[in-house]
Amino acid sequence: MALTPVRLRFAPSPTGYLHLGSARTALFNWLWARHIGGEMLLRIEDTDRERSQPELIQVIFDALDWLGIDFDGEPIHQSDNAARHAAVIDDLIHAGSAYRCTCTQEDVAARTKAAGGPPGYDGFCRDRGVGADESHVVRFRVPDDGATSWVDLVRGEISFEHRNLEDFVLRRRDGNPMFIVANAVDDVDAAITHVVRGEDLINVTPKMLLVRAAMGVTEPVAFAHLPLIVNEQRKKLSKRFGDVAIEDYRARGFLPEAMVNYLALLGWGPADGVEVRPVDEIIGLFELSDIGQSGAMFDIKKLEAVNGEWIRRLEVDEFVRRSLPFVDSIPGFDAARFAEIAPDLQTRAKVLSELPALCDFLFLDEPEIDDASWQKAVVDNPDAPRLLDAAVEAFTVSEWTAEALHAATLEFAEAAGLKLGKAQAPIRVAVTGRTVGPPLFEALVVLGADTTLARLRAARERC
RNA sequence: GCCCCCAUCGUCCAGUGGCCUAGGACGCCUCCCUUUCAAGGAGGUAACACGGGUUCGAAUCCCGUUGGGGGUGCCA
Numbered sequence: 001m002a003l004t005p006v007r008l009r010f011a012p013s014p015t016g017y018l019h020l021g022s023a024r025t026a027l028f029n030w031l032w033a034r035h036i037g038g039e040m041l042l043r044i045e046d047t048d049r050e051r052s053q054p055e056l057i058q059v060i061f062d063a064l065d066w067l068g069i070d071f072d073g074e075p076i077h078q079s080d081n082a083a084r085h086a087a088v089i090d091d092l093i094h095a096g097s098a099y100r101c102t103c104t105q106e107d108v109a110a111r112t113k114a115a116g117g118p119p120g121y122d123g124f125c126r127d128r129g130v131g132a133d134e135s136h137v138v139r140f141r142v143p144d145d146g147a148t149s150w151v152d153l154v155r156g157e158i159s160f161e162h163r164n165l166e167d168f169v170l171r172r173r174d175g176n177p178m179f180i181v182a183n184a185v186d187d188v189d190a191a192i193t194h195v196v197r198g199e200d201l202i203n204v205t206p207k208m209l210l211v212r213a214a215m216g217v218t219e220p221v222a223f224a225h226l227p228l229i230v231n232e233q234r235k236k237l238s239k240r241f242g243d244v245a246i247e248d249y250r251a252r253g254f255l256p257e258a259m260v261n262y263l264a265l266l267g268w269g270p271a272d273g274v275e276v277r278p279v280d281e282i283i284g285l286f287e288l289s290d291i292g293q294s295g296a297m298f299d300i301k302k303l304e305a306v307n308g309e310w311i312r313r314l315e316v317d318e319f320v321r322r323s324l325p326f327v328d329s330i331p332g333f334d335a336a337r338f339a340e341i342a343p344d345l346q347t348r349a350k351v352l353s354e355l356p357a358l359c360d361f362l363f364l365d366e367p368e369i370d371d372a373s374w375q376k377a378v379v380d381n382p383d384a385p386r387l388l389d390a391a392v393e394a395f396t397v398s399e400w401t402a403e404a405l406h407a408a409t410l411e412f413a414e415a416a417g418l419k420l421g422k423a424q425a426p427i428r429v430a431v432t433g434r435t436v437g438p439p440l441f442e443a444l445v446v447l448g449a450d451t452t453l454a455r456l457r458a459a460r461e462r463c
Numbered sequence: 464g465c466c467c468c469c470a471u472c473g474u475c476c477a478g479u480g481g482c483c484u485a486g487g488a489c490g491c492c493u494c495c496c497u498u499u500c501a502a503g504g505a506g507g508u509a510a511c512a513c514g515g516g517u518u519c520g521a522a523u524c525c526c527g528u529u530g531g532g533g534g535u536g537c538c539a
Contacts, residue, residue: 178539199469273487276488294470295468303489409498410498421498434499438499
């Protein structure tokens with residue numbers, strides 16, 4: 001007897017972006033598939049006609065590819081299986097598992113309101129024998145008694161009593177199949193063995209199980225319902241609350257290594273406590289049974305910390321290469337010059353998008369002077385004028401190395417009775433425009449003597 | 464309302480009956496290093512929601528309460 005191959009899938013709908021929650025779902029499916037040596041399929045659930053534009057789908061492919069989540073075989077398009085979905089629904093009608101219903105949503109709402117009962121369909125058309133020629137939807141005939149249950153891989157046994165399940169719609173009035181049917185049928189056809197998805201889908205699982213059984217499918221399928229990723233309000237992450245698309249984080253300068261690493265930590269954690277680690281190691285350690293059951297808050301601070309760690313782990317050359325898209329649009333940008341200062345930037349950036357603010361003074365004709373910095377280090381600093389004068393004088397004759405500039409500054413700082421840290425402030429603002437940035441003397445070396453002295457003189461004139 | 468799920472530091476995880484005076488990470492605070500800011504090093508702060516059981520023993524098992532979330536669409 002051959003062992004059934006483990007087969008998982010990620011089934012996004014073409015929304016035009018990859019939601020963080022979806023990405024996490026894709027990741028957990030993928031981690032488990034790769035861990036167990038199973039197959040990982042990609043299926044685009046594009047039954048919604050107007051949302052199935054190729055560009056919208058491409059965005060999702062790109063995001064998955066960026067994260068490093070790969071798939072076995074070509075992507076499946078659910079819309080290609082429309083005929084199969086229709087045939088299954090017809091079979092269910094013939095078998096008596098489903099029936100046509102003429103009730104509109106208004107009809108149903110009016111009746112339940114009049115009856116004062118709970119919302120939901122009341123089974124009005126169950127035995128009316130509605131013909132195919134009448135305008136109708138197709139509903140599944142849920143058994144009156146009993147329950148549908150399964151042993152969820154992350155939550156244990158979950159059970160729904162049939163009397164709490166209404167006769168749900170299988171096919172819309174316009175003839176299109178509902179998600180429940182298309183999804184269940186495609187999973188059967190692809191011989192999916194494990195469905196790993198968000199907890200928000202937990203209540204449609206009994207319906208899918210019912211459809212599977214009515215189809216006569218006997219192969220088991222295991223479900224693992226992941227805890228939701230929530231925001232500060234403990235609510236499901238939604239698009240109207242901050243950035244929820246993977247692409248947004250990519251644009252902000254998060255590394256895919258960090259993104260994947262952090263997402264894996266939402267609802268799961270390695271037993272040895274080592275959180276920041278390569279994805280290959282995570283694959284090795286990942287078990288569905290170790291997934292937590294409570295919602296995990298998306299903590300941007302922690303994501304940034306993980307990202308900073310990954311930035312620091314990069315080889316300098318690689319750091320430069322990855323930084324380029326974020327800095328090469330600075331006017332006057334010079335790659336060689338950027339590479340010189342790169343090691344000093346690498347420990348200072350949590351996200352790549354903050355790089356321009358740290359190094360743009362090296363490329364711009366004039367540094368962009370930050371008002372608050374200028375106020376603090378120059379205007380409010382009575383020592384500023386003479387420090388700038390001293391710097392011009394000392395730097396004019398200094399050898400142009402970090403050590404020499406350091407020594408020269410130390411000398412006139414001490415003469416003025418100031419600590420080096422205090423003395424370099426107005427110089428830093430004059431040259432870089434800000435009070436914070438990479439180490440001053442190293443930056444001056446990269447900037448060059450002429451530009452440095454010109455900026456110091458210009459600042460002195462403004463005092 | 465009804466259905467389903469969840470409940471350990473502010474946050475994310477560890478803990479699966481004794482090793483827990485509850486551990487790690489992020490954050491926050493202090494100190495060291497220091498050329499600003501980082502990075503790095505050393506400390507510190509801070510939690511088993513509550514009430515009943517079960518047991519020699521419970522963060523761990525059971526029940527209840529409270530709190531939170533998800534669903535309740537001819538969306539997915």
